[in-house]
Amino acid sequence: MSADLLQMNPIPQLLDRAKSELAAQFDFSRPLRISRAPGRLDVMGGIADYTGSLVCEATLDRAAAVVCQPRADRNVQVMSFNLLDEHQPFIVTIPLDVLAGQSIEVLRQGFTDPGQRWAGYLAGCLAILHEQGWINLADGNITGFNLALYSTVPLGAGVSSSAAIEVAAMMNFAAWLKLLPEGGGEKMLDPLTLAALCQQVENRVVGAPCGIMDQVSCCAGEAGSLLRMVCQPHTLQPALKFPPGIRAVGINSNVKHSVGGGMYGKTRCAAFMGHAIILAKMREMGQAAGKELVSDPISGYLANLNPDDYKTYFRSYLPEQLSGQEFLQKFSGTIDKATQVDATQSYHVQQATDHHVLEARRVWHFVQYLKEAAVLPADLPLRRLALDKAGHLMYASHISYTKDALLGAEECDLLVAMVRRRERAGLYGAKITGGGSGGTVAVLCDQSETADAALAEIMAEYHTKTGHKPEAFLGTSPGAWAAGTQEVNL
Numbered sequence: 001m002s003a004d005l006l007q008m009n010p011i012p013q014l015l016d017r018a019k020s021e022l023a024a025q026f027d028f029s030r031p032l033r034i035s036r037a038p039g040r041l042d043v044m045g046g047i048a049d050y051t052g053s054l055v056c057e058a059t060l061d062r063a064a065a066v067v068c069q070p071r072a073d074r075n076v077q078v079m080s081f082n083l084l085d086e087h088q089p090f091i092v093t094i095p096l097d098v099l100a101g102q103s104i105e106v107l108r109q110g111f112t113d114p115g116q117r118w119a120g121y122l123a124g125c126l127a128i129l130h131e132q133g134w135i136n137l138a139d140g141n142i143t144g145f146n147l148a149l150y151s152t153v154p155l156g157a158g159v160s161s162s163a164a165i166e167v168a169a170m171m172n173f174a175a176w177l178k179l180l181p182e183g184g185g186e187k188m189l190d191p192l193t194l195a196a197l198c199q200q201v202e203n204r205v206v207g208a209p210c211g212i213m214d215q216v217s218c219c220a221g222e223a224g225s226l227l228r229m230v231c232q233p234h235t236l237q238p239a240l241k242f243p244p245g246i247r248a249v250g251i252n253s254n255v256k257h258s259v260g261g262g263m264y265g266k267t268r269c270a271a272f273m274g275h276a277i278i279l280a281k282m283r284e285m286g287q288a289a290g291k292e293l294v295s296d297p298i299s300g301y302l303a304n305l306n307p308d309d310y311k312t313y314f315r316s317y318l319p320e321q322l323s324g325q326e327f328l329q330k331f332s333g334t335i336d337k338a339t340q341v342d343a344t345q346s347y348h349v350q351q352a353t354d355h356h357v358l359e360a361r362r363v364w365h366f367v368q369y370l371k372e373a374a375v376l377p378a379d380l381p382l383r384r385l386a387l388d389k390a391g392h393l394m395y396a397s398h399i400s401y402t403k404d405a406l407l408g409a410e411e412c413d414l415l416v417a418m419v420r421r422r423e424r425a426g427l428y429g430a431k432i433t434g435g436g437s438g439g440t441v442a443v444l445c446d447q448s449e450t451a452d453a454a455l456a457e458i459m460a461e462y463h464t465k466t467g468h469k470p471e472a473f474l475g476t477s478p479g480a481w482a483a484g485t486q487e488v489n490l
Contacts, residue, residue: 005486008036008477014065014150017081019490025077025146026069031487033175036065037167037480039153040160040217040227041250041473042433043442044363044397047264047405049211049231050338051271052301053360056228056240056367057213058248059221061475064151064164066122067488068172071144078122081150092119096144099127100137104204111205121162122147124205125170128197134187135177147172156256158432158439159473162206163214166198167480171219175485182484191220191481192234209265209338214434221479228367232301240367243374246387247447250473251459253411255438264435265339267352267405272334273327273341274353275302278314280331285313300335302353303360310357318350348406355404359397366393391429391444395420398431407436411466415441418458425454440473 005011011034018026026032038059045055071077074096083090092115099107107127111120126145130137147169153161171180174194178185189197195215202208202215212234221227225239226248242248279296286293298304305314325343333341341347369390376383398416402408412432419430419441426446433442445451459470477483 005034005036005483006488008483009061009063010150010152011036011065014067014081014148015488015490017150018067018148022079022148025079025148026067028490030069031489032067032069033172033485033487034065034067035168035172035175035480035485036063036483037164037171037218038063038221038477039164039473040214040221041248041440041442042158042213043226043248043444044366044394044431045213045359046397046401046434047211047267047407047436048303048356048359048363049213050268050336051275051356051360052230052232052303053356054228054230054237054303054363054367055213056226056363057217057221058226059217059223059476059479060153060159060250060473061477062153062159062473063477064149064153064161064168066147066149066168066172068145068147068176070176071146073144074142075144076123076126077144077146078119079146079148080118081148083118089115092116092123094119094123096126096137096142099123100130104128104131108205108207117206120206121165121201122149122169124201125166125173125198127205128200129173129177129179132197132200134179134189142177145173145176154252154471156439157252157254158434158436159250159252160214160218160434162202162208163198163210163218166201167195167215167218170194170198170201171480171485180485192216192236194481195219196234203338209268210435217479219480222482223476223478227479232299232303240370241374243370243383243387245378245447246373247445249443249445249455250433250440251415251443251455252440252471252473253409253415253438253462254468254470255409255411263406263437266345266347267407268336269334269339269341270347270349270352271302271356272336272339273322273347274318274349274356275300276331276334277318277349278305278353281314281317302356305357307357307361315350315354318353320348320350321346322349323347351404351406355400359400362393362397366390369393387428387444388423391423394429394431394442394444401432401436405436408432409436409438411462411468412438412441414465415458415462415470418461419443422454422458426451427454
C-alpha cells in the first residue's frame with residue numbers, strides 16, 4: 001500500500017464529505033476502508049485491445065475513490081457524491097439476496113433504468129465475485145455494505161471513468177472479504193484477475209462492450225510510466241519509462257463519448273466479422289493446399305495477422321459493406337462475447353479490419369521509437385527523429401480512427417491539427433483516445449515551459465473556435481493495486 005494514499009486525490013475530499021454529509025449511513029465509531037483507482041490516458045492501442053494488440057496506457061492524477069463499511073443487515077447501499085452534486089438521486093439499495101439469487105443477465109435488466117444504471121458499476125462487483133465463485137453471497141455470515149463514491153475522472157472524456165469506479169469498488173470489497181494478498185484468506189486475487197472481473201462488470205452487468213485495457217490500466221498502472229499489455233487476453237510487459245524530458249498529456253475536448261454508444265459496438269462487431277471471414281478464407285486456402293486447419297492460426301486475434309499477409313491474401317475478400325443478415329446466413333456468428341451481429345444493420349467490415357490489423361503494428365513501432373529516444377542524448381538529432389516517428393504514428397492512428405474505425409470527431413480533429421502546427425514547440429504527436437467519437441486527445445510532448453505554453457495556446461484557440469471549454473490532464477498517479485486500500489477511523 002502507498003503511504004500517501006490518504007493524501008491522494010480525491011480521498012481527502014471524499015472522507016471530509018462522508019463525515020459531514022453521511023452520518024446517517026456510516027457508523028463513525030467503527031473503521032471504514034478507503035480505496036482509489038486513477039483514470040487512464042490511452043497513448044497508443046485504444047480499441048485494438050479487444051483484437052489482441054499491444055496497448056500503451058498512462059495513469060492520470062484524476063481518480064475515483066470509495067469509502068466502504070460493512071452493515072449489520074444484508075443490504076448493499078451505494079451512494080454517489082457526484083450525483084448528489086448534480087441534484088440527482090444518489091442512493092441505491094440492493095439486497096445481497098438479489099445479487100446472489102438472480103443471474104447476471106437478469107441483474108443487467110434491473111440496471112437499465114437510468115437512475116439505477118450507475119449503481120451497477122459498484123454493486124455489480126459483488127454479483128460477479130459471487131458468480132465466479134470467489135465469494136458466496138448466500139452465506140449468512142456475509143453482511144451488506146455501505147459504499148460512497150466520489151470521482152474526479154470526468155464522465156464521457158474517454159479516460160476510463162467507469163473502469164476507475166469498478167476497480168476502486170472491487171479493491172474495497174475484495175479487501176473486506178479477504179481476497180487480497182494482505183487479507184490472509186484462502187483465495188487471493190491478483191491485479192490481472194481483479195481487472196478481468198471488473199471488465200465482466202462493465203460488459204455483462206452494465207452492458208458496455210469494452211476490452212480489458214481500461215481496467216488493467218486503472219488497476220496495475222504505474223505513475224510516470226506507460227503500462228504495456230498484450231491483450232491476449234492480458235499479458236503485462238515491463239512498464240515503459242518515457243525518455244528523459246518527455247511525457248504524455250491529455251486534452252479533453254469536452255465532447256462526450258460513450259463506449260456503450262452505437263458506433264463503438266458496430267465497429268467492434270465489424271472487426272470480429274472480418275476475423276470470421278478471414279478465418280474462413282484461411283480454411284479454404286488450407287483445403288486447397290491439402291492441409292486441414294484444426295485451429296485458428298491467429299488464435300482469435302487480428303493483431304496476430306501480419307499486415308503484409310493481410311493486404312496480399314485477405315483484404316480483398318472483405319466487403320466494404322456487409323449486412324448482418326448476409327453475414328449470419330454464411331457464418332454462425334463471431335467469437336466475440338460482448339457484441340452480437342444485428343441482421344438489420346450494415347457493417348463496414350473492411351475498414352474496421354484495416355484499423356485493427358494495422359494499428360497493432362503501429363503500436364509496436366511506437367514503442368521501439370520511444371526506446372530509441374530513451375538512450376540517445378537530448379541534443380542529438382537522431383533523438384528528435386525517433387520522437388517525431390513516434391508522434392507520426394500517433395497521427396496515423398488518429399486518421400485511422402476517423403477514416404477506418406469511423407470513431408472520429410471534428411473537435412478532436414481540430415485539436416490534433418493544432419498540435420501538428422506546433423511541432424517546433426516540442427509537441428511530437430497526438431491522437432484521439434480510447435473509444436473515440438469525442439473525448440480526450442493524447443499528446444506526446446516535452447516537459448518544458450515552451451510545450452506548456454503551446455498547450456495553453458491550443459486550449460484557448462480551441463475554446464474560441466468551438467465554444468467547448470477544454471481541460472488538460474497533466475498529472476500522473478499510481479494504479480489501484482500499488483496504492484492498496486487502508487482502514488481509517490474518522
